[in-house]
Amino acid sequence: MGEERRQKDLREEAKEVFKKFYERTKDIQRATTETVKEIAERTMKGVGPTRERVREITEGIVESVQRTFKDISSKASEVVAGVLEGVEEASKRECLRIIKERRSITYFDPGREVPDELIKEILNVAALTPSGYNLQPWEVIVVKSKDKKKKLREICYNQAKVEEASANIVIVANLKAAEEHVDRVLDSWIQLGYIKEEEREALKERILKSWESPERRKRKAIRDASMFAMSLMIVARFYGLETHPMEGFDEARLKRFLKIPRDRIVPMIVAIGYRHPEKELLPRAYRFTFDEFGKIV
Ligand SMILES: Cc1cc2nc3c(=O)[nH]c(=O)nc-3n(C[C@H](O)[C@H](O)[C@H](O)COP(=O)(O)O)c2cc1C
The missing domain is CATH 3.40.109.10 (NADH Oxidase)
Structure with a gap:
């Protein structure tokens, strides 16, 4: 599948996930409101539910919220991973584009300064x-x-x-x-553990030798x-x-x-x-x- 097509599908999927999330939270909100209303009405009529029943109802609501978040978040992370992959792919293409489109520019804008x-x-x-x-x-x-x-x-x-x-x-x-930079190069290699201190002089000699002929x-x-x-x-x-x-x-x-x-x-x-x-x-x-x-x- 073409990368653009895949990105479009991912965007569609992301829209679906968020739509579903919105609908599910609305359902939970509606159910919670109705339950609370019902408990309040029954309590006022003196036929309130037992503590046991209230706990059951509350746990049901909590479980439902948790389930929704679990469903949605695993789907959402799939979508986000896909989008990130797409971004990586796009930036690779951008790198190639930068190299392919470089030209020796004859006409510069004389009015624009580069800071x-x-x-x-x-x-x-x-x-x-x-x-x-x-x-x-x-x-x-x-x-x-x-x-x-x-x-x-x-x-x-x-x-x-x-x-x-x-x-x-x-x-x-x-x-x-070679003469001006070799010590800095060797210091950094020793510091980073590329070479041991006792190897320094032999390596320095080798580097300077490789630069000997004009x-x-x-x-x-x-x-x-x-x-x-x-x-x-x-x-x-x-x-x-x-x-x-x-x-x-x-x-x-x-x-x-x-x-x-x-x-x-x-x-x-x-x-x-x-x-x-x-x-x-x-x-x-x-x-x-x-x-x-x-x-x-
Ligand atoms: C080392 C080097 C020296 C160049 N010197 C000149 C130059 O003095 N004047 C000029 O107009 N173009 C010069 N060019 C630009 C080349 O003509 C140009 O890169 C080549 O024609 C390819 O065009 P492009 O870079 O747009 O692909 C030079 C390019 C290089 C790599």
């Missing part, structure tokens, strides 16, 4: 990106002020989106991440920083924002402009902002399919 707090939140979620030895060799510089964006546009060969986007996230790959260091830093950039583009979509990755910039000028040290590389800049409400985006260009780019061996 700093939201940018920070997105970057903090993106920081959950995996990295080799968890070294997290990425840094960012968020270029947001009007005059800095203007200058950055020039550096990006006059790409208009740089100025129209709310901000530009300069992704920086840290070639010194070529490998560069590859590792750029690889992880680029994965971070991809994560941020997906997370941004979740918050209703759009992005555009860019490699079209003069890296030497950019480094001078933002005072980025020599032991850092800029794999890309990601423009971020809200989509322009009126301008049309071109359809998505051709994507190779698995049969063209992959094989299972």
